[in-house]
Amino acid sequence: MVILKKTYQYRAYPSQSQKLALNHQMYLSKRLYNLLLEQSQKNFKETGKTSTKYDMNRWITEFKKKNPEFNEMYAQVCQNIADRVSKGYKNFFRRIKERKQGKKVRAGFPRFKSYVSSLTYPQSGFKPEKNKVSVSKIGNINFVKHREMEGRIKTFTIKKIKSQEWYITFSVEKEDTPLHTNGKPIIGMDLGLKEYATLSDRTRIPNPRLSNKSIGKIKMAQRRLSNKKKGGRNRKKAKIRLAKVSEHIARQRDDFIHKTSYRLVNSYSFIAYEELKIANMVKNHNLARQITDASWGNFTRYLCYKAESAGCRVVGVNPKNTTRTCSGCGNIQDIELSERTYLCRNCGLEIDRDLNASINILATAGLAGSNASGDAVRPQQKANVVESGTTFGGSR
Ligand SMILES: [Zn+2]
Structure with a gap:
């Protein structure tokens, strides 16, 4: 048996008085978070140790004595805030460790929060019914x-997004029978900007561009915001308007990656993609906007969790040399970012650069000891390349 984790998100409509109560709880959460963080920093400076769950609980009790307002918070929500502080610290130490190993990451101390926009009930204090959820203290x-x-x-979260809309999320666990492969073809996948994804069987998934209408709307909302006086009421309104437009576009993008990932896991039994490329390329400032827009991180995450039930396996591989290697003979040579075609100086193979990369990605996954052996992968893929591919997915 495998435990599958899944989340369900719904739009929520709290009443006016519930919104006030929620905002108040979030305000208390922010204060508690900052107090716990301050205390943890003090503790760290004095003892050189990170705070334990026991420390946190002791501090929460002290804060409650000094400030009875905190008694209005549900105990489990307090617990979750303490967990968030601990997590912030753990990530901080992880980043320090990564820096020592030579990775280029910023290792800033966990920061104080200017606001908290969600409440999480990690175990109890909520009960979903047909079209409503009863929430403790709300x-x-x-x-x-x-x-x-x-x-x-397992858990319940309610959050307010920037456009002032409310959403609730339930995380659930489900037992599932171990994976049976669906027997469909195996594939390597190169993620890009021109094509959202190029598959090693020549399938191309075009990158859905923002429509001119959407770009116009965003620009208009940005212009309106910049014209408003700082701190004014109208500026706040313009900010919400801009958030609404961006969130609408993000939802369209999300819809595209949901549909595309669903189609892929149902068309293939094995999908290999480049793991680190996603993290690396966002650092490139010229392309950053477009890449964020392309939302590969979510895409691969969706692929992974949809794969289980579709009988598909999704594997991230090291992107080293996937672009520079000839998929025909294994020769390694440099290729400029502007060169769309890979022309091998050793065997003369002429092939689309993304297609070449996708074949190498599949081979890498195979050689790395996944369910397909490397030897079996290469010849089969070469044969597939000759066939003409299909194009599916979003519109340009
Ligand atoms: Zn070659």
């Missing part, structure tokens, strides 16, 4: 259950 909040949940509900 009441019955209405939401639109557009699909049923399957599995055991």
